[in-house]
Amino acid sequence: MANGNAERSIQNKPAIALSNPMSKTLQLKLDYDQLTNCMRCGFCLPACPTFKETGLEQESPRGRIALMKAVADGIMDPDQAFQDQMNHCLGCRACEPACPADVKYGQLIEQARDAIEDHDVHSVPVKGLRKVFFDGVFPHRGRLKWLGRSLSIYQKSGLRKLVRGSGMMQLFPAYMREMEQILPDATAKGVVEQLGTVYPAKGETIARVALFRGCIMDVLFSETNVNTVKLLSEAGFEVVIPTEQVCCGALHAHSGEMERAKDLARTNVQVFKDAEIDYIVSNAGGCGALLVEYDHLLHEDSEYRELAEWFASQVIDVSMLLFEHGRIPAFAERNACANEPVMVTYQDSCHLRNVMKSSNAPRQLMKQVANVNFVEMKEADRCCGSAGIYNVTQPEMAGQILEHKMEHANRTGASYLLTSNPGCLLQMKLGALKHGVSGQMEVKHVVDFLYERISEIK
Amino acid sequence: MLDRVLTRKLRQIVGEENFRDDKEALVAHSYDGTPMLQSLPDGVIYPKDTYQVAEIMKNLAFYSVPVVSRGSGSNLCGGTVPVHGGVVMVMHRMNQILEVDLENLTATVQPGIITAEFITHIESLGLFYPPDPSSMRISTIGGNIAECSGGLRGLKYGTTKDYVIGLEAVLASGEIIRTGGKLMKDVAGYDLTKLLVGSEGTLAIITEATLKLVPPPKSKKTMLAMYKDLYGAARTVSRIIEAKIIPATLEFMDNPTIRVVDDFAKLGLPRDMEAILLIEQDGDLEAVERDIERIREICEAESADRVEVAESREHAEKLLTARRSAFTALARLRPTTILEDATVPRSKIADMVLRINEIARKYNVSIATFGHAGDGNLHPTATTDARDHDEVHRVEQAFEEIFEAAIELGGTITGEHGVGLVKAPFLEWKIGKTGIEVMRGIKQAFDPHNLLNPGKMFAKETRKRVVITRG
Ligand SMILES: Cc1cc2nc3c(=O)[nH]c(=O)nc-3n(C[C@H](O)[C@H](O)[C@H](O)COP(=O)(O)OP(=O)(O)OC[C@H]3O[C@@H](n4cnc5c(N)ncnc54)[C@H](O)[C@@H]3O)c2cc1C
Ligand code: SF4
Ligand code: SF4
Numbered sequence: 001m002a003n004g005n006a007e008r009s010i011q012n013k014p015a016i017a018l019s020n021p022m023s024k025t026l027q028l029k030l031d032y033d034q035l036t037n038c039m040r041c042g043f044c045l046p047a048c049p050t051f052k053e054t055g056l057e058q059e060s061p062r063g064r065i066a067l068m069k070a071v072a073d074g075i076m077d078p079d080q081a082f083q084d085q086m087n088h089c090l091g092c093r094a095c096e097p098a099c100p101a102d103v104k105y106g107q108l109i110e111q112a113r114d115a116i117e118d119h120d121v122h123s124v125p126v127k128g129l130r131k132v133f134f135d136g137v138f139p140h141r142g143r144l145k146w147l148g149r150s151l152s153i154y155q156k157s158g159l160r161k162l163v164r165g166s167g168m169m170q171l172f173p174a175y176m177r178e179m180e181q182i183l184p185d186a187t188a189k190g191v192v193e194q195l196g197t198v199y200p201a202k203g204e205t206i207a208r209v210a211l212f213r214g215c216i217m218d219v220l221f222s223e224t225n226v227n228t229v230k231l232l233s234e235a236g237f238e239v240v241i242p243t244e245q246v247c248c249g250a251l252h253a254h255s256g257e258m259e260r261a262k263d264l265a266r267t268n269v270q271v272f273k274d275a276e277i278d279y280i281v282s283n284a285g286g287c288g289a290l291l292v293e294y295d296h297l298l299h300e301d302s303e304y305r306e307l308a309e310w311f312a313s314q315v316i317d318v319s320m321l322l323f324e325h326g327r328i329p330a331f332a333e334r335n336a337c338a339n340e341p342v343m344v345t346y347q348d349s350c351h352l353r354n355v356m357k358s359s360n361a362p363r364q365l366m367k368q369v370a371n372v373n374f375v376e377m378k379e380a381d382r383c384c385g386s387a388g389i390y391n392v393t394q395p396e397m398a399g400q401i402l403e404h405k406m407e408h409a410n411r412t413g414a415s416y417l418l419t420s421n422p423g424c425l426l427q428m429k430l431g432a433l434k435h436g437v438s439g440q441m442e443v444k445h446v447v448d449f450l451y452e453r454i455s456e457i458k
Numbered sequence: 459m460l461d462r463v464l465t466r467k468l469r470q471i472v473g474e475e476n477f478r479d480d481k482e483a484l485v486a487h488s489y490d491g492t493p494m495l496q497s498l499p500d501g502v503i504y505p506k507d508t509y510q511v512a513e514i515m516k517n518l519a520f521y522s523v524p525v526v527s528r529g530s531g532s533n534l535c536g537g538t539v540p541v542h543g544g545v546v547m548v549m550h551r552m553n554q555i556l557e558v559d560l561e562n563l564t565a566t567v568q569p570g571i572i573t574a575e576f577i578t579h580i581e582s583l584g585l586f587y588p589p590d591p592s593s594m595r596i597s598t599i600g601g602n603i604a605e606c607s608g609g610l611r612g613l614k615y616g617t618t619k620d621y622v623i624g625l626e627a628v629l630a631s632g633e634i635i636r637t638g639g640k641l642m643k644d645v646a647g648y649d650l651t652k653l654l655v656g657s658e659g660t661l662a663i664i665t666e667a668t669l670k671l672v673p674p675p676k677s678k679k680t681m682l683a684m685y686k687d688l689y690g691a692a693r694t695v696s697r698i699i700e701a702k703i704i705p706a707t708l709e710f711m712d713n714p715t716i717r718v719v720d721d722f723a724k725l726g727l728p729r730d731m732e733a734i735l736l737i738e739q740d741g742d743l744e745a746v747e748r749d750i751e752r753i754r755e756i757c758e759a760e761s762a763d764r765v766e767v768a769e770s771r772e773h774a775e776k777l778l779t780a781r782r783s784a785f786t787a788l789a790r791l792r793p794t795t796i797l798e799d800a801t802v803p804r805s806k807i808a809d810m811v812l813r814i815n816e817i818a819r820k821y822n823v824s825i826a827t828f829g830h831a832g833d834g835n836l837h838p839t840a841t842t843d844a845r846d847h848d849e850v851h852r853v854e855q856a857f858e859e860i861f862e863a864a865i866e867l868g869g870t871i872t873g874e875h876g877v878g879l880v881k882a883p884f885l886e887w888k889i890g891k892t893g894i895e896v897m898r899g900i901k902q903a904f905d906p907h908n909l910l911n912p913g914k915m916f917a918k919e920t921r922k923r924v925v926i927t928r929g
Contacts, residue, residue, distance in 0.1 A: 036793040042596045044534045046572070055504075055550045057488035070485045075498075081482045100786040101795070180783060365680050428510070 022078045025115040026071050031107060037067040038103045044095035049383045050088055053400050058085060061095035061105055068112055078116070080436030081184040086112045088397060090390055092350035092383035093289075106355070107296065110253055111276030147280055182429040183220065190218040191225035192241050199229050199239045206236040206325060207278040212268075212291060212315075215247045216282045216422050227451040228283045228318055234454060235326030237282075242269045250290040253297065264303065265294050266304050269311045279325075280311070282316040283447055285421035291315040292356055298330050317352055318447060328334065328368060331453040336371035344369075345414035346376045346446070347384055347405070347428055349421035362420055362446050378408040384419075386427030402427065406435035418446045460500045460545070464521045468545075471513045476504040476551070479922070485687045487546040488540040490531040491593075492595040492880060493794050494844050499526065499540040506551045508626060509635060516632030517774065518545060519704045524912050527659040529570065529601030534797055535656055535878025547663065549600050555579060556666070557826075561857040562640045563671045564623065567666045568876065569600025578856035588615035590685035591874070592785065600664050608874040613832030614673075614706045614740075618875065619655045624668030627654060627661075630905040640668055653900070658876050659911040663905040675740035678706070679750045681767040681776035683757040684731045691733035692808030694760045695831050698737075699804065701756065703749050707738035708832030709781050712811050713787070715826040715839075719780050722787035727780060733811075735831065736781045785839075791824075791842040794850075798857055800864040804834040813863040814838045817891030821856040823849065835873035858921065861887065869915060882917035894920075 045051050045059040051060035058229050060069065067085060070076040086109065093106045191213050209232060231241045245268055249261035268291075272280055283290030290297070292315045298308035324329060336342045344366055353359040359381070367374045385401030408433065409417055417432065419425050428443045459467075460479065467475045479501040488498045489791050500523070503510045518525050524544030540546055549570035556566040557563075563585070566754045567576060573594035580587045590598055590609035597607065603625075608617035623636035638644055638651035654661060685691040695708060710732045711719065720727040727734070735757070750767060757765045768774035791796045802810045811827055814836070818825040829836035838860055840853045861871045861884050871884045886894050898916060901908075 033793065039491070039789060040531075041593070041789075042530055043593075045530065045596050046574075056483075056486075057548075060486075063486040066489060067482060067485055076481050076485055078479065081480055099788040274476060285900060290824050317511050331609050 018152045020077055022115065022119045023074070025118050026068070026112065027077055029111045029115040030068055031104075031111060034104050034108050034111055035065060035072060037101050038065045038069075039101050041064070041100065044098045044105075045099055047094040047098040048383070049092065049094065050397065052382075053397060053404075055114075059088060061099075062064075064089060065103070065105070065108060068108060080403030082097065083116050086116060088391060090383045090385070092348070093354040094350060094381070094383065095447040097354055104424045106293075110256070110258070113254070113256035114258045115256070127210060127346075160259060182426060185401045188404060190222050192243055194222065194226050195229055195241075197241050197243060199233055199241075200231050201233050201236050201238040203236055203327070203452070205238050206238065206327065206349050208238045208273050208276070209279040209281050209321065210243045210277040212245065212248070212270055212280055212282045212284075212287060213241060214282070214287045214422070217284050221284055221422055221425070221445065224283060224448050226390075227445075228281070228447045231322070231329075231447055231451045231454075232281065232318070232326070237423055240277060241273045241280060242275045244251075248287040248290050249297075250286050253290055261290075262297060262301070265297050265308065266301070267339045269294060269298070269304060272311060272314070273307055278315070279316050279321060280314045281316060281318050281321055283420070284350030285317070285356060285358075285447070286423055288317055288357035289313060304347055308331050309450055313355075316362060317356050317358040317361065317420070317438060319365055320356075320358045323364055328365070329454045330370070331365075331450055332369055332370040333372045333453055341371050341373040342416070343373050343375055343412065343414040344416045344418060344449075345409065345412045347374050347377070347417060347419045347424055348381045348411070349419060349424050350383045352420050353381060358420075362418070365446065366418065368451070375412045377412045377414070379405075380408075384424050384427045385432070386423040405434055406427070406431040409441065410435070410437055414441060416449060417441050418449050420446050460523065461521055463514060464517060464523065464539060465501065467517050468501070468514060468549060471510055472505055475828060476506070478502045485555065487528065487548070488675055489524070490528075490536065490541070491534050492536045492539065493796050494850070495536045495539045496877065497539050497541045498545045499546045500927065501547055502548060505769070508628065508777055511547070511628045511663055511665050512632045512634055514545075514547065514632075515628050516587060516629060518589055519631055519907065519909060520588040522907060522909065524909050526911050527600070527604070528570070529604075530596045530599030531875060532597050533601065533605055533878065534799075535605075535658075535785055535872070535876040536693070536880045537876055537877060537878035537911070541879060542549070544909075544912075548661045549598060550726055551690060552665065558583060558585075558671075559640060563673075564640045565670050566624075566666065566668045567599055568666060569598060569896050571599050572717050573597045573602055575704065577674075580671060581674070585671045586836065587621065587669060587671055589621060592840050599669075603664055603667055603724040604657060604659050605876040606834065606874070607877060608830070609837065610707050610709065610830065612830055612858055612874075613708055614704045614833070619652060621670045622651060622655050622667055623670050625651050625654055626666035628663045629663055629854045630662075630909045632904075632908065633661070634665075639666065640665075642670075642896050658914055659856070660915050663910070666803070673740075677746050678738060678740040678774075679740045679746050679768065680777050680911055681754065681765065682738070682777045682780070683735045683737065683762040683766075684728060684764040685733045685761070686731060686763050687761060688811060689808045690760045690762065691735055691831075692805075694735060694757050694762065695807060696805050697756045697820070698753055698860065699832075701752060703739070705737050705749070705753070705832060706740040707736065707845050708732070708830070709736040709828070710807070710831035710836075711736075711784060712815070712826065713830040714815075714824065715828045716780075718787045718791060718826055719783050722790065723779060723783045725780055730765070734780065736777065746749075768833045781828070784826075785870060788826055788839050792843055794842050794844040795842040795898070796853060796857070797875075798840075799829070799873045799875045800860050800869060800871065801833070801835045802864055802867045802869030806833065806867040806869065807831055807834055807836070809870070810836060810864065810867055813867075814860055817859045817863065820859075821852040823853050825856065832874075833873065834869065855917050858884075876896060877916055881912075882915055883919070883921035885915065885917070886920040 048060050057063040071078045095105050233241050246264050249264035253261040292312050295309040295312040298304045333342045384405050385398040432441050484498045487502050489496045493884045524542050526540045526546045528538040528546050528548050552568035554568045555572040558565045588611045590606040604619045606618050626636050713732050739746050814827050823838045825838050827838045842849050842853050870882050871888050
């Protein structure tokens with residue numbers, strides 16, 4: 001305190017004319033209170049995967065906040081390096097639970113990306129891809145189905161074989177090539193087409209819950225959605241699936257397409273209010289994390305604010321709902337030899353853990369399966385590197401992180417690697433393919449694993 | 459801006475990507491854990507071994523460019539803010555444990571290793587390295603040594619200085635010195651090892667350290683005592699020591715802290731208590747149980763309102779929560795949190811806490827105090843908002859008066875956070891003019907051109923002492 005205010009200020013402050021239009025947008029969008037709340041204690045550093053990989057302060061949460069603040073204070077231009085740094089962040093939000101001052105880092109990074117996005121600087125292929133998916137596909141259920149159908153035709157018709165054989169895949173970037181190999185069989189038949197819109201509880205009804213089916217989930221993992229509904233029913237929940245629901249908007253929000261995300265949120269809030277339910281269940285950490293923050297997303301919208309708060313308070317992760325409120329059925333692993341239990345390990349979904357605060361429930365459920373040994377893998381709480389479209393935009397860092405992740409996974413000797421989010425699921429499958437001991441480890445969603453092990457049914 | 463030839467040389471020494479002078483890197487190394495301080499360096503360098511450090515120093519000395527050595531930048535005294543520009547030298551790449559010597563019970567490490575990672579490794583070998591600053595999950599051993607950091611176990615086990623027995627360091631000239639060794643006794647000349655401990659990067663760059671290890675205690679017990687009378691708590695602290703018991707931990711929280719912690723952690727603490735003491739003892743089971751029983755008697759004799767001894771590990775964890783949440787709870791209160799560490803003789807704790815509360819009222823600022831009661835090391839913590847210049851000014855005035863009060867009670871301006879930039883103007887209050895002269899002489903001998911962390915420890919001018927008006 002001592003040298004008085006004179007020295008307690010910014011020295012060597014170059015006068016940056018704030019003529020840069022992106023500076024202005026950033027100053028407008030960044031929440032200066034949150035920037036000030038960061039006291040630079042550094043407690044978030046060990047939690048951050050990009051800091052761990054690089055050891056560089058600028059790749060840490062504290063560093064990124066300092067960069068944002070420097071731009072807001074006019075000490076620094078939001079140059080290309082700044083923009084790249086904002087995109088290097090995985091958005092895994094492991095820094096938030098580590099922060100004593102409760103800095104809302106997730107909001108800051110979204111604000112920064114939103115501002116950068118306003119000045120549109122993507123390379124042509126990324127731009128094209130984003131446009132197609134963000135505006136063209138995710139928000140439209142019909143088109144998603146179409147995508148599912150095309151993928152499914154592609155996968156089933158022999159076209160896939162042809163394409164793979166022809167070497168056509170070589171033309172795609174390496175990541176897309178790898179992804180193509182692990183993509184599950186897509187289907188145009190979502191959960192509603194398979195089970196209808198209302199599914200009764202087995203036994204006495206504990207509560208009426210609505211399933212948030214998710215767009216990627218319902219096309220690529222509709223089986224998981226089906227299993228989620230059936231598992232919930234077994235545990236005593238009546239499940240409804242409002243058909244008017246739309247994409248959660250997470251990918252939009254995390255990549256700076258804020259207005260689009262808000263539109264989607266408004267639709268969902270209304271649809272679920274009309275459904276008259278006790279809980280809104282999510283089985284994808286990535287979606288769920290945005291759903292529980294709809295209150296923040298719409299806090300400036302006077303018309304929807306209250307509804308959004310209600311919505312956010314109803315959202316719950318499927319494992320947590322089962323574990324804390326359900327009648328948990330008996331699970332048993334049948335592939336285990338009598339004296340050798342099957343080893344199972346778990347990769348946290350960052351958003352499930354850090355935002356929805358559900359890390360104990362999935363583990364507890366796995367531990368309840370008879371003939372299964374749960375082994376905790378080292379750094380299971382660390383991001384796997386998939387983080388939305390991070391894989392596509394930052395292939396190098398994502399690759400590094402994945403390699404380390406798989407070293408830890410392999411060391412557990414587990415036969416099953418379970419997770420709770422489609423992005424993580426794909427990433428872990430990719431990991432098992434690239435760095436796994438072949439045939440040793442199967443990657444699955446927790447829900448699928450559990451449902452297949454309900455003793456009475458099979 | 460650094461000389462072009464110099465930057466080329468620096469890049470040659472460490473490799474292209476380990477020297478940076480882009481804006482991003484400069485901004486990210488312009489601050490540390492100290493609130494409201496920022497100054498940009500001209501470059502950032504990441505050496506990988508002693509040889510590189512020596513070569514870097516030779517070149518910087520030739521061009522008279524200052525250097526600030528930096529661990530994780532978690533210090534609270536402005537110690538790594540490059541107020542004179544120059545190069546920030548980040549020690550993170552030098553993070554190896556070079557050797558653990560089980561015969562001599564020593565470990566030799568590079569300075570960039572994270573304290574908690576070192577401790578975990580040592581404990582996995584069944585050994586014990588006691589210094590445990592609350593920041594140990596981020597701080598480096600190099601930073602701990604340079605600040606002589608303390609921790610919760612300081613009362614019984616001492617602080618960093620008690621465990622550093624040998625150092626390798628690079629001087630401003632680029633020459634390398636080695637001090638001490640794997641020796642429990644060594645009186646060959648002045649004790650340069652101890653001199654470098656706590657030197658805050660102003661005398662040399664530490665490149666290797668040999669640390670003393672001890673066998674771990676066999677068991678531990680935790681208890682909590684609450685007081686309506688502050689002096690009762692203070693007397694308890696003195697009585698425990700008088701009874702020839704040295705607890706492993708003896709932590710203190712005052713009433714404003716108790717209230718904030720209770721609001722935050724919802725522990726149902728009685729809000730009318732003036733003090734809480736958290737006490738732990740470790741050692742052989744029988745001795746631990748005897749000590750804890752004796753301490754309980756002392757607490758009760760000094761009219762503690764409530765005494766709770768943990769029955770199990772979980773119970774102990776519950777008792778520890780209050781003290782552990784203190785910093786987090788305070789940090790969430792207002793945007794800016796200023797954590798100080800005025801220290802007094804243990805017998806003067808109650809007087810000091812009352813003075814702090816009085817001073818806070820006088821300047822109309824909120825200051826909560828918690829800390830290491832056994833060491834007399836208090837952490838008066840002000841919660842404010844950097845943007846409110848008027849309030850920040852009052853906080854600064856309050857802290858000046860707190861330093862003054864600490865010295866008056868026979869204490870010091872800083873117990874473990876270091877002088878750095880923010881307490882430099884007060885150093886003379888504690889050590890006097892002659893003390894400053896001697897220290898300047900030492901600085902001159904190590905670093906004649908003032909290149910190592912300039913602006914720290916010695917102020918341009920000493921703060922005029924405030925005249926204390928009571929009431
Ligand atoms: C929330 C919080 C809690 C804290 N709790 C405690 C506590 O309980 N006890 C305590 O004592 N401190 C505490 N501190 C202060 C701080 O964490 C310690 O001073 C720590 O030792 C700093 O380590 P660092 O690696 O971050 O060093 P830095 O902050 O990077 O550097 C500190 C000083 O050391 C010098 N230095 C660093 N490396 C070297 C080297 N290799 N050679 C020479 N000089 C070097 C720097 O120049 C600087 O002067 C706390 C800080 C925070 C933010
Ligand atoms: S832990 Fe929180 S307050 Fe500390 S540096 Fe990180 S974001 Fe800032
Ligand atoms: S969100 Fe994840 S990657 Fe980004 S700064 Fe926080 S911890 Fe690091």
